[in-house]
Amino acid sequence: MEANRLFSMLIGGTIGPVVILVTAIIMIWYAGAVYLNSSFLIDRYEKNNIEWTFSQLASDSWSMERPVLPSPHQIAKELKKTIWDKKITSPRSLVYHSRVTLSSAMVGFVMGTFLGIVLSVGIVYVAALDRTLMPWIITSQTIPILAIAPMIVVVLGSMGIIGLVPKAMISTYLCFFPVVVGMVKGLRSPSIILVDLMNSYSASKVEVFWKLRLPASLPYLFASLKVAIALSVVGAIVAELPAGAQGGLGARLLSGSYYGQTSLIWAALITASVISATLVTIVGRMERAVNNRMGLQI
Amino acid sequence: MAKSSSSKISESSTIDINNLFLTFETQSEPVHALSDINLKVEAGDFVSLIGPSGCGKTTLLRVIADLEKPTSGSITVEGKSTHQARLDKSYGYVFQTPALLPWRNIESNIHLPLEMSGYSKSEQKKLSQKYLSLVSLTGFEKKYPWQLSGGMQQRVSIARALSFDPDMLLMDEPFGALDEITRDRLNEELLRLWEQTQKTVVFVTHSIPEAVFLSSKIVVMSARPGKIIDVIDTNFPKDRNLDIRESKEFLKVSQLVREGLKEGHSDGS
Secondary structure, three states: OHHHHHHHHHHHOOHHHHHHHHHHHHHHHHHHHHHHHHHHHHHHHHHOOOOOOHHHHHHHHOOOOOOOOOOHHHHHHHHHHHHHHOOOOOOOOHHHHHHHHHHHHHHHHHHHHHHHHHHHHHHHHOHHHHHHHHHHHHHHOOOOHHHHHHHHHHHHHHOOOOOHHHHHHHHHHHHHHHHHHHHHHHHOOOOHHHHHHHHHOOOOHHHHHHHHHHHHHHHHHHHHHHHHHHHHHHHHHHHHOOOOOOOOHHHHHHHHHHOOOHHHHHHHHHHHHHHHHHHHHHHHHHHHHHHHHOOOOO | OHHHHHHHHHHOOOEEEEEEEEEEOOOOOOEEEEEEEEEEEOOOOEEEEEOOOOOOHHHHHHHHOOOOOOOEEEEEEOOEOHHHHHHOOOEEEEOOOOOOOOOOOHHHHHHHHHHHOOOOHHHHHHHHHHHHHHOOOOOOOOOOHHHOOHHHHHHHHHHHHHHOOOOEEEEEOOOOOOOHHHHHHHHHHHHHHHHHHOOEEEEEEOOHHHHHHHOOEEEEEEOOOOEEEEEEEOOOOOOOOHHHHHOHHHHHHHHHHHHHHHHHHHHHO
């Protein structure tokens, strides 16, 4: 009876399954750390003629200075050291680097959203733009961002534009695309009957836009924004890689790989994904608030 | 000058259609949706357009509403072009589906045409109250469309069409998607509304009992090409109720309509 209740508590709620999954991932991670780090350790044992047991191998592989795959507690230690123990203004603090990345991601996100909305309105309302712009917009996204990011940074740098702006532009470059695609679909989503209804009132184009097309497009916009905001963080990090930037999670990843400090890389990766997840959650909350206000079913 | 022109309008018919043709150009061959339509609708008439699907009854309604342009022929609405009549908001249009905006509550859906006609907020509120009570939906102001049944939604759309007090109501099979019980009730309600508001109504349907029960004038149409076969006047008392459907007179008119439809059918094939 008790066991039954415990079991249903574990799989019934929302917390139970998450805890189980996270535990499983951590266990697999520890096993993976042993597996990936073992060849180096075994080499060393044999060179130094040390007798070794499996338990020794495991504990050694979880506490290496420069492991191939650091163990979760090493990453946790690194995170605590760089987030909690350092002053947040210090260049060794992940909070400092997060702030650098986040600020260019947010500027890029806002610019990308704005650009995306402007382009989609143009495409929906001007037939010529529909035919001419869309192919270019799609082409722009077939270019790998890793290839074009250094170009943008270098070209803008030679024009004296450095710092936040080039990085934000790469985020913009990634962000505007889902917004254009979603908003074009959203602005075109009202049924013919609703457009006829507006025509029967002799509504102007502006009235049709504000009273029909824009509100109808909001659900599409939020779906796009969730994709765009995650991409904005990716864009900011990618932009920090080529420039030899002094700050940002991308710069942190780069210096981690220079010095073979994998736990530093993983700490930055985890921070980046936590930031992205938080941002997507915030957009989700905004979506829910807007839906509630518009009386739409969720 | 103004006086003479206004008296002229009252003399002429509310809707006057002469030799009207409408042909849709399609990729395969032209479709003759409307062929040689001649029709006069007087102020206060309740005119039903009845015919098989594809006979152009909805197209004719859309031509009157200036949502479709005729290929040739003339049509005037209240003595004006259909375009001018649309700009003057001479009609309220009720579609096959309620066509309510899902993000607006009931009250604010009714405010939609009023906002665009420049009514003040308090006038909007007063009018939505008035017309919601006319369709017996007082108390549903703050509900959203998805919270209402199909019949209630269609009543909201009728209230919305009446809210800015147009002279005409154009209705395109408004009860076609509803069950028979709801349809009967709404038919009675619509008749009462017509009596109270004195509107001119043009009503598209493919139900004979509905057309006979509601109309003062029934226009029977046939398909391919869409043309008018017969115009039947009815003479039922204005305060009739559904019981009239059992009367001899009702059955006689129904028979006439049915024969007209049959004639159109044999012509067409």
